[in-house]
Amino acid sequence: MLRFTGAAAEPLWRDLDLEVPAGGFLAVVGPNGCGKSTLLACALGTRPLSRGAVVARGPVGWIPQQRMFPRDLPMRARDLVSLAAGRAGRDRARVTRALAEVGAAGLADRRVGTLSGGQQQLVRQAQALVRDPRLILADEPLLSLDAAAQRATVDRLAARRAAGAAVVLVTHAVAPVLGVADRVLHLGPGGHRLGPPGEILDPGTLAGLGVAGPAIADPGARP
Structure with missing residues (x-):
């Protein structure tokens, strides 16, 4: 389980209230430099919050960038x-x-x-x-993987979620997590938004946050 309460990592994001329960799967998306990796660092305790609180219950599995x-x-x-x-x-x-x-x-x-x-x-x-x-934090785990390996990775994490683990996955490759993530956190220069994939990945929502849709498009696997 992972919980942020009134959390801020200035100047990247603030006023974050978020809980990923056992069996939850959260995808974190947004343009580079908006604080996605910082979110995981705060969850791990390797970076302090500017204010607020974070609770992470493990054991924790960490896939670094x-x-x-x-x-x-x-x-x-x-x-x-x-x-x-x-x-x-x-x-x-x-x-x-x-x-x-x-x-x-x-x-x-x-x-x-x-x-x-x-x-x-x-x-x-x-x-x-x-x-x-019991908590898996994954920072861009799909990089350098072809489409089949990306799908296998997401399925593997989904199986762990089905067994009761909480999963938080930072990604630019949105397509592989559609249908698997139950919620999406979008971090951007205009603020953050948390909700179901169909709501957060809507082009209108992204425009309201000041970020164009292509900012989170799947760039494809790296060679």
Whole structure:
């Protein structure tokens, strides 16, 4: 569960009242620089709020915004997932299951720096899911994935939601989350708006927030 009450991260957004309950799926959209990643940082406690309160109940699974691992990093995919699992990482079978769940079982013994961007994204997903989180925070997890892998990622998170986890997904790729997210938070220079997808993604609503529709269009997977 995640709850913001009277929350602000000045100068990006303010007066945010938001709750994502167990079994909820929130998509966060908006143009670059409007505070989407900051929202997740505040939920994680790595950035303080300007005012208000935030409560996040875990364990928390965190999929950070993509940054390529150094090519010479002397760690295998299995090693990184084990580190994310903490004490549970001693359970080799558990780590193997997490990699298999995201379709990365064949990458277990590969050095992460040699993996493609899409393969590294899958390893990050395994890191986030290995501890069976009750709250999943995902910052642009669809980057570097082709359309099929994007759909599989959203379906995977939706399955976790169906099992009782709360999911918050920051994305520019709106199409894959339609029909899965039950609410959308749009952050923009004109303010924020929270509601069902059909309301928030309406062009008229976006215009009222001072943002044109293309600002949240699906830019396609990166190569």
